[in-house]
Amino acid sequence: MPCRSEADASGGRPLRDLLMPSIQRGSILIALLAICLILSLMTPNFLTVANLINVARQISLNGILAVGVTFVLLTGGVDLSLGSLVALTGVVAATFAHPGDYPVVVPIAMGILAGTACGFVNGTVVTWGKVAPFIATLGMMTIARGLALLVSGGRPVSNMSPELTRLGGELAGLPIPVLILLVVTLAAGFFLANTRMGRHVYAVGGNERAARSAGISVPRVKLFVYTLCGALAGLAGVVLAARITTGQPNAGLGYELDAIAAVVIGGTSLSGGVGGVGGTLLGALLIGVINNGLDLLNVSSYYQQIVKGMIIVGAVWLDQKTKA
Amino acid sequence: MPCRSEADASGGRPLRDLLMPSIQRGSILIALLAICLILSLMTPNFLTVANLINVARQISLNGILAVGVTFVLLTGGVDLSLGSLVALTGVVAATFAHPGDYPVVVPIAMGILAGTACGFVNGTVVTWGKVAPFIATLGMMTIARGLALLVSGGRPVSNMSPELTRLGGELAGLPIPVLILLVVTLAAGFFLANTRMGRHVYAVGGNERAARSAGISVPRVKLFVYTLCGALAGLAGVVLAARITTGQPNAGLGYELDAIAAVVIGGTSLSGGVGGVGGTLLGALLIGVINNGLDLLNVSSYYQQIVKGMIIVGAVWLDQKTKA
Amino acid sequence: NRADSEGSRGTESESGQPVIGVSLLNLSSEFIVMIDRSMREAAEELGVRLVINDAQRSAARQIQQAESFVAQGVDAIILNPCEVEASSPAVDRGLAAGIPVVNVNSETRSRPTAFVGSRDEESGRLAMEYIAERLGGEGGVVMIQGYMGQAAQIKREAGAREVLDQQPGLRLLADQTAEWDRAQAMSLMENWLQSHGDEIEAVFAQNDEMAMGALLAIERSGWKGQIVVVGVDAIADGLQAVQAGRLDATVFQDAAGQGRTAVETAVRILRGEPVEEEVFIPFRLVTQENVAQFLP
Amino acid sequence: MTSEISESAAPVLEARHISKAFAGVQALSDVSLTLQAGEVHALMGENGAGKSTLVKVLAGVHRADAGRIVRNGQPVTIGSPHEALQEGIAMIHQELMPIPDLTVAENVLLGQEPAHRLFGWIDRRRLHERAERLLARLDARIGLQRKMRELSVAQMQTVEIARALGRDARIVIMDEPTAAISDREVDSLCEVIRRLKARGVAIVYITHKMDEVYRVADRISVLRDGIHVGTYPAARLDRQRLISLMVGREWAAHAPPVLPSAARGDVALAVHGLGRDGVFQDIDFQVRRGEVLGLAGLMGAGRTEVVSALFGLQPADRGEIRVHGTRVGIRCPDQAIRLGIGMVTEDRTGWGLVPSMSVRHNVTLAALKKYCRGPLIRHRVEAGVAEERLRALAIKTSGARQAVNQLSGGNQQKVVIARTLLAEPSIVILDEPTRGIDVGAKTEIYGLIARLAQQGKAILLVSSEMPELLSLSDRVLVMREGRITAELDPRQTSQEEVLKYAMPV
Numbered sequence A, B: 001m002p003c004r005s006e007a008d009a010s011g012g013r014p015l016r017d018l019l020m021p022s023i024q025r026g027s028i029l030i031a032l033l034a035i036c037l038i039l040s041l042m043t044p045n046f047l048t049v050a051n052l053i054n055v056a057r058q059i060s061l062n063g064i065l066a067v068g069v070t071f072v073l074l075t076g077g078v079d080l081s082l083g084s085l086v087a088l089t090g091v092v093a094a095t096f097a098h099p100g101d102y103p104v105v106v107p108i109a110m111g112i113l114a115g116t117a118c119g120f121v122n123g124t125v126v127t128w129g130k131v132a133p134f135i136a137t138l139g140m141m142t143i144a145r146g147l148a149l150l151v152s153g154g155r156p157v158s159n160m161s162p163e164l165t166r167l168g169g170e171l172a173g174l175p176i177p178v179l180i181l182l183v184v185t186l187a188a189g190f191f192l193a194n195t196r197m198g199r200h201v202y203a204v205g206g207n208e209r210a211a212r213s214a215g216i217s218v219p220r221v222k223l224f225v226y227t228l229c230g231a232l233a234g235l236a237g238v239v240l241a242a243r244i245t246t247g248q249p250n251a252g253l254g255y256e257l258d259a260i261a262a263v264v265i266g267g268t269s270l271s272g273g274v275g276g277v278g279g280t281l282l283g284a285l286l287i288g289v290i291n292n293g294l295d296l297l298n299v300s301s302y303y304q305q306i307v308k309g310m311i312i313v314g315a316v317w318l319d320q321k322t323k324a
Numbered sequence C: 001n002r003a004d005s006e007g008s009r010g011t012e013s014e015s016g017q018p019v020i021g022v023s024l025l026n027l028s029s030e031f032i033v034m035i036d037r038s039m040r041e042a043a044e045e046l047g048v049r050l051v052i053n054d055a056q057r058s059a060a061r062q063i064q065q066a067e068s069f070v071a072q073g074v075d076a077i078i079l080n081p082c083e084v085e086a087s088s089p090a091v092d093r094g095l096a097a098g099i100p101v102v103n104v105n106s107e108t109r110s111r112p113t114a115f116v117g118s119r120d121e122e123s124g125r126l127a128m129e130y131i132a133e134r135l136g137g138e139g140g141v142v143m144i145q146g147y148m149g150q151a152a153q154i155k156r157e158a159g160a161r162e163v164l165d166q167q168p169g170l171r172l173l174a175d176q177t178a179e180w181d182r183a184q185a186m187s188l189m190e191n192w193l194q195s196h197g198d199e200i201e202a203v204f205a206q207n208d209e210m211a212m213g214a215l216l217a218i219e220r221s222g223w224k225g226q227i228v229v230v231g232v233d234a235i236a237d238g239l240q241a242v243q244a245g246r247l248d249a250t251v252f253q254d255a256a257g258q259g260r261t262a263v264e265t266a267v268r269i270l271r272g273e274p275v276e277e278e279v280f281i282p283f284r285l286v287t288q289e290n291v292a293q294f295l296p
Numbered sequence D: 001m002t003s004e005i006s007e008s009a010a011p012v013l014e015a016r017h018i019s020k021a022f023a024g025v026q027a028l029s030d031v032s033l034t035l036q037a038g039e040v041h042a043l044m045g046e047n048g049a050g051k052s053t054l055v056k057v058l059a060g061v062h063r064a065d066a067g068r069i070v071r072n073g074q075p076v077t078i079g080s081p082h083e084a085l086q087e088g089i090a091m092i093h094q095e096l097m098p099i100p101d102l103t104v105a106e107n108v109l110l111g112q113e114p115a116h117r118l119f120g121w122i123d124r125r126r127l128h129e130r131a132e133r134l135l136a137r138l139d140a141r142i143g144l145q146r147k148m149r150e151l152s153v154a155q156m157q158t159v160e161i162a163r164a165l166g167r168d169a170r171i172v173i174m175d176e177p178t179a180a181i182s183d184r185e186v187d188s189l190c191e192v193i194r195r196l197k198a199r200g201v202a203i204v205y206i207t208h209k210m211d212e213v214y215r216v217a218d219r220i221s222v223l224r225d226g227i228h229v230g231t232y233p234a235a236r237l238d239r240q241r242l243i244s245l246m247v248g249r250e251w252a253a254h255a256p257p258v259l260p261s262a263a264r265g266d267v268a269l270a271v272h273g274l275g276r277d278g279v280f281q282d283i284d285f286q287v288r289r290g291e292v293l294g295l296a297g298l299m300g301a302g303r304t305e306v307v308s309a310l311f312g313l314q315p316a317d318r319g320e321i322r323v324h325g326t327r328v329g330i331r332c333p334d335q336a337i338r339l340g341i342g343m344v345t346e347d348r349t350g351w352g353l354v355p356s357m358s359v360r361h362n363v364t365l366a367a368l369k370k371y372c373r374g375p376l377i378r379h380r381v382e383a384g385v386a387e388e389r390l391r392a393l394a395i396k397t398s399g400a401r402q403a404v405n406q407l408s409g410g411n412q413q414k415v416v417i418a419r420t421l422l423a424e425p426s427i428v429i430l431d432e433p434t435r436g437i438d439v440g441a442k443t444e445i446y447g448l449i450a451r452l453a454q455q456g457k458a459i460l461l462v463s464s465e466m467p468e469l470l471s472l473s474d475r476v477l478v479m480r481e482g483r484i485t486a487e488l489d490p491r492q493t494s495q496e497e498v499l500k501y502a503m504p505v
């Protein structure tokens, strides 16, 4: 992979980094704006407040997952278990969310806890077991899916208390999942730029051996990122369950690839050390806008896949060209 | 990723490398043998000629794909488009395989050609477009799936001439797909160990800048591996179509992950430069034996996933432990 | 061939019970889970042992499982086919080894020993006919497809289109896949409400999961009551929604009946008793009026 | 500026008015260079002067923004290393470029493996013969079948020299080929260079070792801040003047400084019976506070391995380590750092720097905790400290936010040193600390080492530059094949005596 020359992603002023993306992320922003422009010319339905809120809501899940994966990719790892974790944690949350059973924090906490636990296992297997992240998280992908099916008996866990489903609703005109995504992204951006652990995440991904010889506990950093990624998957699982009002054991298929795609489109390198959550948000937006636009334009489903693939590759290609 | 210290995959004597796996791959072999032993104790049906042939047949597709992916991973890339390519090439082959239309070589050639072309596009986007392999091949994954649906009109292409379906049958008591897998693996092993291009594949994955400054044309090497990988996906697509007697536009879902898993279990590093097809074959066998064994033992579907994930992670972990 | 001949000695399990190999479409689909349960119950009663494998929607896997059954030497095979064409070799493998094969739920091109199930086109037809009736043959319809290329998607679409062709007043505004997934259907519906909002008068989703997703999108955006939503499968959630008057209709397919009858048929074949070659279990439309009889 | 030599024969290669800018830095402005057949043309300049950039332009790694390259009188474009090789230009890079998992033989002949036309089937016999011959020319004994990743830095460097020699190029560019190898290998290399010259090969030679320059160079070109200061016949440019040209001001003559010995304190680090299978055995020594202990040896003697074990990079199998009298087990650098041990690693790209990170973040990486309030980094304080360090060590950057992999080699080395010292270790391990560092900066680093000793730190110094080692150390241990063979007093000993103990018998 060509290494990106500009590498100030871990810079000092996070707010600027997040809100006014630096040159590194500049051109994917350009691609995004170009697509938005084209879409608003092609269909009057695109550039409406209702639809933009719509897009925001639709990317919120992928966005939350992608923020977690950003951490993992920054250390040079990968997490394939997200989709299954979303299913598992959704099922777990739904199990505790029958009306009148427990207060609403319980299902939320249980879902996030389940995700955290699975993430912790991923991290442990990667660090102490020295198993390649691809295999460790692929294993978790299968295991968590099996657990989700087992817990739910293979059927959706429904009859969810309206308090929990409200999480999929709105607050002050903004969808709650979108608010969650914003909070998560800002917090993650701040964390990466301003904490020691954040810095260490970049160091481990940039050169693991050098990080080690600078006295950084590489296992601790890795354990942290996988656990965090699991926790965010848990959060996403709870939000999804709230949104679709059930815990679906077969939900989340392929979410891991979408999340990784958002991160990579956003300029985070798969080999680690370079990137950040600001770009990830843009990447998730790009994917979301494409999906939304193609639906609005009523592109037939075969062509939709072809066009979608081409636009994504094209956007990243443009990004490369304008950078070089 | 923990860096593997012993790395004899690129040794000088390919036959020995392939048939008597070196220490690096020794322990995954041990894990494999252990699992086989346990299975033959647990069920009388495992260690029968019929069942072993069965297992061989079942891994043949994944094996062929995994050999192709081995090349790509060795250069430090990745190919996510395989599953879709299998579907597309199967559909293409089936379209040319109606009885009495063309001689049987035509559908075979067309399928492989389609795969080769898509692989070539992958390679071009990665090399000239400088798009990260993850994104380039993810795009192709979507595009090829769309094309498969488009070409087939969204429905299976049936009415296949028996000459082609015979490819899914047997020759001298051995399933033809298995024979193909063996030939492909041996040829790939020889190629990697003994040709300049083969060594350059390792060089590019081991240190791309060094390869470049040694005058190796890195783009050519990459173009080659993606094209080869596409061609093998085409071959696999034709074999699958022959086996299921149709071109199925929705075939091959998730094959890419299975193939990559086999390669990584077999000791090829995702970051490139280390590994080989001998290990890949073992990796594919391990997955195949687990799938077969769990089916034979009648482990219920949900537990099966859990157990499968655990065994795979466990085997790789064991591999690591015994190596260290 | 060798693999086959070796397996054809119908070895019985330790207890002397006959063994039936079952390859199911996908055990993470609620409908198939219901078939699975009824088969287990029937097997218990009839004293046969089931070896149940999950093909996870892959016909190639299904063929492998049939081959494994042959190698194990099961006495009969029950196949819940993933695909019409691609699952046919699974039937062929069993029959070639002299093992009776019963297809359940949907058909394959190859003729099995017996078939228990229904024709999926019918479900699409029933759903779309209901929509036509509700709209008085006039209005905009959208269709949410299952995973493209899969047998159920193709057939349900075909059935629905048959009705659309007969009803010139019904306009298909858009159709798009949501891959059987509730969350995807929800997003898709949200998008459609943006682009076609006031034109959409009915939604046909090819399964209840997607229908529930569309329903949630419609409810959340306040279009409730103006759009007819119909699904297929009559899963528990769907039935409850029909009862509550949220979902307008679904199409019931008797999973329990299919599973039970399939096992019974297989057992009768093994005992040498005569069986019907094809047992069609019809689909039934479920609306608020008759939902009570389908609720557990 | 003056160009005093007669341009008699047509040059084999000319660089005309080359300019090259990187984001924010003008690395070269209007630099011209001519190269005659059979000459050794030394390229001199301070760290970051633009030497590597210039030769990378010639070797097709970088494209110049302006200017032309003329080969045998014909203008050529060199767009890639491949094209450079086809023009007969081979290069040894300053940064090591091993392919870790290929064998030594394959690395030597990378990109030019002897092969049949058909399929490019490699002829292994010829491959090994040729690799053997090339390594033999350098007097190196490295197993041809060994994996490159198992080699020490010096061995890798040797392999890369052999790789360039194997090209049969008419022009060989050597960018600090001797930075990581010891005197014996340097001798072999000089011999090889002499033979190449005799065959009419032109050589561009970059080094910071003054002795070497005068040993091999025919002409010397000096770069300063990307500007070509001048080209002179080596014979007519004395050391003094050369250094003045490089630094751009008058430079006082400097012998390696004789430093006042610091007062010795207690034993800071004591090692007893340290060993790791197949690498080193029975290592015993002590370092006192305020003492500089030198570790001498030839390449592959095991010095790096010993100090890596002390720092926990690759823990020892047996033996005992005492830090300030307490027995400790060091399994990872984290522990070592907490015990007050700091280390400048030999391999700056492999174990030293995080290439994608900025200079500032690299400098503070090991000591970050000091600039934090709780988990939060105090960016101002951090920036201030980093800037101060950059100034103190005269690290040339376009700003502390520049990515460290964009620095010149010597400046990268200084960043590693700055980082280690920022953590204020009480025991400092320096493995080839002046590798690739220019003369001026070297003097400053020598001063720094003396100051550290005076502050009461215990210093363990590994260096393959014998004069440096002998002048800086209070005591010198000599290692050979993983064992300590002698302890010498640098004031009483000579390079010859050290060599006697270091040479394998």
Ligand SMILES: Nc1ncnc2c1ncn2[C@@H]1O[C@H](COP(=O)(O)OP(=O)(O)OP(=O)(O)O)[C@@H](O)[C@H]1O
Pocket: D022, D023, D025, D026, D027, D045, D046, D047, D048, D049, D050, D051, D052, D053, D054, D094, D396, D397, D398, D405, D406, D407, D408, D409, D410, D411, D436, D438
């Ligand atoms: N890829 C790059 N991006 C940005 N700046 C660069 C890059 N490569 C080199 N530079 C800058 O160009 C200048 C010249 O660097 P160069 O490597 O040519 O120095 P040098 O003379 O070889 O020094 P040294 O003796 O330390 O090796 C330096 O200021 C360096 O920071």
Ligand SMILES: Nc1ncnc2c1ncn2[C@@H]1O[C@H](COP(=O)(O)OP(=O)(O)OP(=O)(O)O)[C@@H](O)[C@H]1O
Pocket: D149, D150, D151, D152, D153, D154, D155, D180, D181, D182, D279, D297, D298, D299, D300, D301, D302, D303, D304, D305, D306, D346, D464
């Ligand atoms: N990772 C490794 N695996 C196996 N052998 C190694 C490894 N690293 C070094 N060696 C070997 O250990 C021996 C000692 O090497 P070391 O680098 O310690 O030598 P040194 O005295 O520091 O000399 P140099 O000047 O070459 O650095 C060498 O023979 C080297 O080939």
Ligand SMILES: [Mg+2]
Pocket: D051, D052, D053, D094, D175, D408, D409, D410
């Ligand atoms: Mg340099």
Ligand SMILES: [Mg+2]
Pocket: D152, D153, D303, D304, D305, D346, D431, D462
């Ligand atoms: Mg050393």
